[in-house]
Amino acid sequence: MNEIFNATPHRRYNILTGEWVLVSPHRTKRPWQGKQESSAPKNNISYDPNCYLCANNTRMNGEVNPNYKNTYVFKNDFGALMSDSPNLNYNEGLLKAETETGICKVICFSPNHSETLPDMEISAIEKVIEVWQKEYLELSNDDSINHVQIFENKGAIMGCSNPHPHGQIWAQKSIPNEVLKKTTKQQEYFIENGKSLLEDYIKQELKLDERIVFENDSFVSLVPFWAVWPYEVLIAPKRQTQHIGHLTDLEKRDYAEQIKIVTQKYDKLFNTSFPYSSGIHQSPTDKSYPEWHLHMSFYPPLLRSATVKKFMVGYEMFGMPQRDITAEIAANSLKDL
Amino acid sequence: MNEIFNATPHRRYNILTGEWVLVSPHRTKRPWQGKQESSAPKNNISYDPNCYLCANNTRMNGEVNPNYKNTYVFKNDFGALMSDSPNLNYNEGLLKAETETGICKVICFSPNHSETLPDMEISAIEKVIEVWQKEYLELSNDDSINHVQIFENKGAIMGCSNPHPHGQIWAQKSIPNEVLKKTTKQQEYFIENGKSLLEDYIKQELKLDERIVFENDSFVSLVPFWAVWPYEVLIAPKRQTQHIGHLTDLEKRDYAEQIKIVTQKYDKLFNTSFPYSSGIHQSPTDKSYPEWHLHMSFYPPLLRSATVKKFMVGYEMFGMPQRDITAEIAANSLKDL
Ligand SMILES: O=P(O)(O)O[C@H]1O[C@H](CO)[C@@H](O)[C@H](O)[C@H]1O
Ligand SMILES: O=P(O)(O)O[C@H]1O[C@H](CO)[C@@H](O)[C@H](O)[C@H]1O
Numbered sequence: 001m002n003e004i005f006n007a008t009p010h011r012r013y014n015i016l017t018g019e020w021v022l023v024s025p026h027r028t029k030r031p032w033q034g035k036q037e038s039s040a041p042k043n044n045i046s047y048d049p050n051c052y053l054c055a056n057n058t059r060m061n062g063e064v065n066p067n068y069k070n071t072y073v074f075k076n077d078f079g080a081l082m083s084d085s086p087n088l089n090y091n092e093g094l095l096k097a098e099t100e101t102g103i104c105k106v107i108c109f110s111p112n113h114s115e116t117l118p119d120m121e122i123s124a125i126e127k128v129i130e131v132w133q134k135e136y137l138e139l140s141n142d143d144s145i146n147h148v149q150i151f152e153n154k155g156a157i158m159g160c161s162n163p164h165p166h167g168q169i170w171a172q173k174s175i176p177n178e179v180l181k182k183t184t185k186q187q188e189y190f191i192e193n194g195k196s197l198l199e200d201y202i203k204q205e206l207k208l209d210e211r212i213v214f215e216n217d218s219f220v221s222l223v224p225f226w227a228v229w230p231y232e233v234l235i236a237p238k239r240q241t242q243h244i245g246h247l248t249d250l251e252k253r254d255y256a257e258q259i260k261i262v263t264q265k266y267d268k269l270f271n272t273s274f275p276y277s278s279g280i281h282q283s284p285t286d287k288s289y290p291e292w293h294l295h296m297s298f299y300p301p302l303l304r305s306a307t308v309k310k311f312m313v314g315y316e317m318f319g320m321p322q323r324d325i326t327a328e329i330a331a332n333s334l335k336d337l
Numbered sequence: 338m339n340e341i342f343n344a345t346p347h348r349r350y351n352i353l354t355g356e357w358v359l360v361s362p363h364r365t366k367r368p369w370q371g372k373q374e375s376s377a378p379k380n381n382i383s384y385d386p387n388c389y390l391c392a393n394n395t396r397m398n399g400e401v402n403p404n405y406k407n408t409y410v411f412k413n414d415f416g417a418l419m420s421d422s423p424n425l426n427y428n429e430g431l432l433k434a435e436t437e438t439g440i441c442k443v444i445c446f447s448p449n450h451s452e453t454l455p456d457m458e459i460s461a462i463e464k465v466i467e468v469w470q471k472e473y474l475e476l477s478n479d480d481s482i483n484h485v486q487i488f489e490n491k492g493a494i495m496g497c498s499n500p501h502p503h504g505q506i507w508a509q510k511s512i513p514n515e516v517l518k519k520t521t522k523q524q525e526y527f528i529e530n531g532k533s534l535l536e537d538y539i540k541q542e543l544k545l546d547e548r549i550v551f552e553n554d555s556f557v558s559l560v561p562f563w564a565v566w567p568y569e570v571l572i573a574p575k576r577q578t579q580h581i582g583h584l585t586d587l588e589k590r591d592y593a594e595q596i597k598i599v600t601q602k603y604d605k606l607f608n609t610s611f612p613y614s615s616g617i618h619q620s621p622t623d624k625s626y627p628e629w630h631l632h633m634s635f636y637p638p639l640l641r642s643a644t645v646k647k648f649m650v651g652y653e654m655f656g657m658p659q660r661d662i663t664a665e666i667a668a669n670s671l672k673d674l
Contacts, residue, residue: 001427005434008422011511013433019514022437024417031397031415034498060368078368080361080652080659085345090338093541094534095562096350097342100359151651159648161371168651174348176656177356197431204430225432279655299654311496314488314505315417317636318616319513322417 002210002328011320012327014226015189015197017181021228022322030324032308037157039306042273046112053164055111070127072108073135079104081172083144101144102172107131109165116154116165116273118263125256128167129244132280133252137245139171140285147175147284150244155275157301157309167278175284182281183289190291196240198293206238211331214261219254221262223331228321229299230310231269231330233262236295243282243294259296265337266300276300339547339665348657349664351563352526352534354518358565359659367661369645374494376643379610383449390501392448407464409445410472416441418509420481438481439509444468446502453491453502453610455600462593465504466581469617470589474582476508477622484512484621487581492612494638494646504615512621519618520626527628533577535630543575548668551598556591558599560668565658566636567647568606568667570599573632580619580631599635602674609643 011020052059055067061077081102090097109128110120117125132150139148152167153160175183189197205211205222213221213233221235235258237251247255266274276298283292303310303324316322348357389396392404398414418439427434446465447457454462469487476485489504490497512520526534542548542559550558550570558572572595574588584592603611613635620629640647640661653659 004423004425008425009418009437009439010422010425010427010434011437015431015433020511022417023434026419027415027417029415032498034496035493078364078366080359080364081346082363085347086341088341088345088347090347094352094538095541096352097347097360097562100346100348147656149652149656151655153648153651156372159371159650161369170652170656174357178655178657201431204432225434277651277654279651281655297655311490313496314490314614314616315486315507317614318488318515318618318634319484319486319507320515 002326005326005328012226014224015201016185017178018185019181020320021226022320023326024322024324025326025329027324032304034308034311036307037309039272043114043163045114048113048164051113051162051164053106053108053162053166054113068108068111070110070124071131072111073131074106076104076106076168079170081170100172100174102170103139103145105135105169105171107135107167107169109167113164116263117259118267120165120260122253122256122260125259126252129247129252129255133244133247135169136243136282136285139169140243140245142171144173145171146173146286147171147179148282149176149179149279151277151279153277155273157275158277160275175286179281179284183284183292186291186293196291196293198236198295199238199240202236202238210328213265213331213334214258216254216257218251219258221258223327223334225327227327227330228312228323229301230303230323230325231266231298231300231334232327233298233334234295235259235262235298236293241294242289242292244280246294262298262334265334266298268337269333270302270306272302272306274300275302339663342663342665349563351561352538353522354515355522356518357657358563359657360663361659361661362663362666364661369641371645371648373644374646376609380451380500382451385450385501388450388499388501390443390445390499390503391450405445405448407447407461408468409448410468411443413441413443413505416507418507437509437511439507440476440482442472442506442508444472444504444506446504450501453600454596455604457502457597459590459593459597462596463589466584466589466592470581470584472506473580473619473622476506477580477582479508481510482508483510483623484508484516485619486513486516486616488614488616490614492610494612495614497612512623516618516621520621520629523628523630533628533630535573535632536575536577539573539575547665550602550668550671551595553591553594555588556595558595560664560671562664564664564667565649565660566638567640567660567662568603568635568637568671569664570635570671571632572596572599572635573630578631579626579629580622581617583631596633599671602671603635603637605674606670607639607643609639611637612639613637 282294283289301309619631620626638646
């Protein structure tokens with residue numbers, strides 16, 4: 001099958017969103033004369049006096065960071081969401097707008113200014129997962145929050161303005177577009193089959209063993225069949241788990257190991273501190289979602305090298321996403337590292 | 338109303354796609370310490386011996402460009418789509434893929450290596466519109482083509498690898514995601530109201546006059562209420578027109594004037610050759626689509642200056658698009674130029 005996939009432009013269906021991606025494997029032969037990204041050598045300093053995320057430093061708003069030892073969470077000083085926004089409900093002819101309330105938080109992964117996830121001990125990554133758990137559970141108890149988006153932007157190329165390893169949480173009242181799509185598709189499957197769409201998908205992938213990157217007892221990392229970004233990876237628990245709050249200690253350890261291995265492979269792939277946006281999709285928090293199956297995705301932009309990325313522009317914006325290398329080739333490259 | 342919009346994080350509904358955008362106007366106060374794009378000074382050479390789009394030059398595949406005087410269209414030498422792909426129909430459990438066939442073309446707008454759309458005479462832009470018409474109509478007659486995507490990527494930041502002014506056409510068998518969404522929404526409205534959703538929307542915008550950038554007899558440019566990109570603009574005919582093939586000579590002239598004025602304003606905004614992806618959404622070509630209303634959109638990435646762009650990353654990829662300045666402020670800045 002893979003030979004045919006590699007020789008034929010085709011489209012693949014994303015079972016989680018109901019959308020398609022165009023795969024054009026022959027296009028890897030295209031010469032690239034366009035933009036080269038700069039690939040700054042990685043810093044090795046553990047403390048930067050000018051960093052607003054390092055311990056003991058003063059932030060823009062005058063607050064002083066504590067002398068934290070593992071993780072540190074604070075409310076984003078320039079968050080896109082606020083909890084006390086005035087009420088707005090605008091419905092005029094074809095124009096429709098409404099207030100969005102919520103909270104934006106920053107999570108420092110480590111006090112060490114240069115210690116990114118692949119550099120951290122598995123036990124330290126477990127502490128990050130525990131913070132995600134705690135935050136998700138606390139925010140779910142807030143009646144004005146119905147969705148908690150945990151994510152990380154890594155690298156200047158991904159709009160990250162500070163190399164200090166950190167992620168974010170944007171928690172809000174309404175449920176975002178991408179999560180609505182995945183809710184619909186998982187629900188349809190759950191109603192029809194009485195089980196988790198992603199659990200069945202993972203079973204199929206483990207059996208085929210063509211797109212698996214790394215497997216341990218309770219988790220698996222794979223390049224999804226419908227991957228959009230060249231080296232996109234999905235990490236998920238094998239058993240259906242609606243949200244991160246349900247993970248056991250053993251599962252947290254397995255999850256932490258997955259994050260460590262995947263991000264280490266990324267750094268090795270083009271011998272660079274690999275940029276990406278990662279995010280956790282899980283059940284919204286307004287009610288129970290029996291169909292949801294927690295998963296984390298990595299969307300990394302690099303395509304050919306540390307300096308040549310994939311542009312999601314013209315056709316991709318107006319039509320549909322397009323990729324060059326197949327998911328199978330990407331999975332093999334990552335697996336072999 | 339605009340005062341409230343400017344003071345309150347809110348979300349706005351896109352009537353064409355059914356999706357929401359988060360607007361966080363207070364966030365414009367956020368200091369930017371992240372990536373600065375390079376803003377290369379614009380070239381002024383009219384001929385580049387190394388450019389594979391200039392007249393009389395030889396392309397990678399050995400073909401020689403003719404000595405063209407206005408526009409020149411050829412089949413993309415490294416297209417993502419091919420017309421003769423082997424048949425593939427893969428349906429295994431939860432995996433679904435199928436061959437995609439089609440054709441990718443390149444359209445040179447002018448033989449002059451540095452003459453971008455804002456530099457061109459209106460009559461020369463009319464010639465580009467005529468090529469789009471001709472290509473759309475010819476490709477619609479091809480039974481194996483059901484959708485024709487016309488677009489342009491301008492600027493290295495938008496993945497464009499050659500500054501010679503040119504656009505592309507990707508025409509294919511299946512109908513891409515974005516077009517499906519817009520078909521659904523326009524159809525719903527058309528069935529319920531017996532008229533074009535976009536025509537009614539344009540009427541409302543003209544009456545309100547808060548987001549209009551430029552109006553002439555038959556066309557209008559505006560920043561849509563639900564704009565995602567900071568200076569996103571939509572250009573559309575006021576009367577419902579399913580596709581570009583239906584435009585009259587007068588309408589083509591008005592359309593050309595809109596393109597000239599909008600792109601000139603863009604270049605003036607940050608005093609740079611303004612990067613963007615633009616694209617035309619119109620009826621697919623497999624059957625008649627009485628609900629469709631042709632429109633062209635510009636998605637430009639710049640946010641604050643020629644070197645600071647908006648990143649659609651983490652939250653935007655996993656949740657929903659987010660913007661800082663409101664559509665009204667963007668429209669006013671463009672209108673005033
Ligand atoms: O075809 P080009 O200009 O070489 O390539 C550019 O436009 C294409 C269509 O939007 C994208 O798929 C590519 O990522 C981009 O670099
Ligand atoms: O919040 P930050 O890291 O300053 O900003 C970054 O992440 C945000 C959330 O994905 C984006 O909206 C911004 O465009 C990006 O620069």
